[in-house]
Amino acid sequence: MRILSFPVAAGLLLAGCVAFVVTAYGEYRSLGELTRLENVRAHAFSTQVLISRFNHLLVDLETGQRGFLITGDASFLQPYDHGLRELDPRYGELKSALQRSGDAQDAAIARLDRLIADRRVQLAQNVESRWKLGEAAIRNVQAWVAGKQLMDEIRGELDRLDALQQQRINEIESAVREQQEQTALLAQIFPVVGGTLVAAALLALWVERKRRDEAEAALRDSHAHLETVVDQRTQALRDALDRIQSFAAELDRSVEGERRRLAREVHDQLGQLGTASKMLVISLTRKLAPTREPMLDELLGISDDVIGAARRIASALRPPLLDDFGFSAAVQHYAQGLERQSGLAVTLDLSSDEGLDAEQHNQLFRLLQEAATNVLRHAQAQHLAIESRLEGSDYWLRIQDDGVGPGQIRADASGLRNMRERAVLAGGEMSFGPAPGQGTRVEVRVPMKMAVPNATSAQAASGSGPASRSAAIENEEGWDEVSDR
Known part of the structure; x- marks a missing residue:
């Protein structure tokens, strides 16, 4: 049994197209995943930047209040005042970034809220004590130790959050490398498979085209022979139709000729007989005058009817x-x-x-x-x-x-x-x-x-x-x- 090449070629071509579609879809999904990972990594970087800026802001607060405590110069309070103004907005940005990252950092944020609030109170008390006590405030060692402990705890929480962001960045970079390797493998295998299937489909189509060319050549020969036969039969039918039409026309002409002959015979024979009988009746009526015979009037009416019937029959046969x-x-x-x-x-x-x-x-x-x-x-x-x-x-x-x-x-x-x-x-x-x-x-x-x-x-x-x-x-x-x- 001969295997049809066209269905095979269609199947191979469809499979090749599926392979290319799978490749394109895989690359599309990979691109989407890489985009998502890149967005997560960019967010982690921006969170690290916010942690670093907040840490620098805390350093400005510590530096400003320490310089004022040591020297008593109010100019050192400028960094301190600037830090106080920027502390809440910067801290709000940091908390918002941490919440968008999807990590469960509620406990760390709560600790930071408490530590920052305590340290802000300590800083305000130290500045106020310096204004009131002067240099005596410097000798309050206990305040220095408590402040250092609070700052160490705050820096420890910030460092832990920064380490978490760095860990996330490292994990994302590893996932990106793995995704790129998978995409490269997909882009190498499926195009080769698709190209092979398409080439096989083209070969099958070439075989089918060759078979069809041979079939078309045979069909043309058969068609030419059939046209010759049809032309012969058509000509024979046309000749027969012409003969039938000619016979019908001749038959109709014969009928019309016979109608014309019958009309002439009816008009000439019956009409003349009716006219002759009418003339005879009129002559008899004149001879019998003044005697009037009713039967002669009836014969005269019959003669007129015969003449009228002859006229009607003649005109009906041939006007x-x-x-x-x-x-x-x-x-x-x-x-x-x-x-x-x-x-x-x-x-x-x-x-x-x-x-x-x-x-x-x-x-x-x-x-x-x-x-x-x-x-x-x-x-x-x-x-x-x-x-x-x-x-x-x-x-x-x-x-x-x-x-x-x-x-x-x-x-x-x-x-x-x-x-x-x-x-x-x-x-x-x-x-x-x-x-x-x-x-x-x-x-x-x-x-x-x-x-x-x-x-x-x-x-x-x-x-x-x-x-x-x-x-x-x-x-x-x-x-x-x-x-x-």
Whole structure:
């Protein structure tokens, strides 16, 4: 079983990164510990300095009062007075530093408080005795001995506190050296391990890259072969689709041709028979005049019904205006019949359709018929708007109603499928959906296959302006009723 190099490389790379992270974190922790130790050592040094300054202050007190006792010169009291003023602040700083150090020195501080207070009283008594007794105060040996004992005890406590600070400094320096050695060892081992792991990961990635290059080469060869096969199959499908579309178009043209033939036969045969029977009935009525035969009136009505039925069937099979005047004219007459039969209000806004060929005229009209039939059957609409316009080289048609909307479309809805197929046969496409506000909207866009001439010149040349076309629509025989589709 082949071992995947990428997971191995990822694991090695992750381990190397972990090693570097551990190194960085260890050095960070070491730096933090060294910083902390350095702060403790600096505090111990500053505490030693405070002990030394306080000790010097006590020496100033002793020197000042001793010089005044021996000489009686008041100038020697200047160091003594200065020491008294600085004694409490300096001693407060020292106690605060000792408390921040974290050592339990409460007993030592209590002893110092007592000894310093006693010595201050002794110094004040000695100075006062010198002022009162003069040189006789010098011979008070007992006072000298007591003062020396107190000062020795004070210096002993201060020396012990200083020794404790020095011991702490020595311990911190030892801890710093140990921490530095550990950090140096960590900085030496983990980077080497991390570098080794990263190098191994890079090697694994190189092996995986080589394998992938080989796989990609094989995949490209397979893809090229597959593309060739797909192109062949696509071309075969395209040819089949072209044949299917050509067959559908030819079939539709055959159907339309048969519709045209049937419409002509119905119009010529049934229409002529109805007209002939009507003429015979009229002749018989004239011959029998002034006698009036009710059955002849009934035959005359039947003849008119036959003529009307022939006209309706012929126009339903193939609208004459569609062949003679094109899509817009047929739509206008169809809309008039739709309004008369259904009571539906129809609004038209149609542009020139002279850029469409005969096949597109026919497909768009059949699509419009299907859409209008759907509106009558399902929409429950009061108004139908039919609009067309030219957009560049495309002819755009919109059919919109104000009914209940498309709703849930059935999977077996053949009307919508027929409209889409007719849009494709016309060379375009159709979109179907809800209209803004309410209702349903059908939009068709087809490319115009012929150049559109100047509208004014074309109308003047063909006599197909609005007035002439409207008159032709009104006078066209066979368009008295709308199609039953």
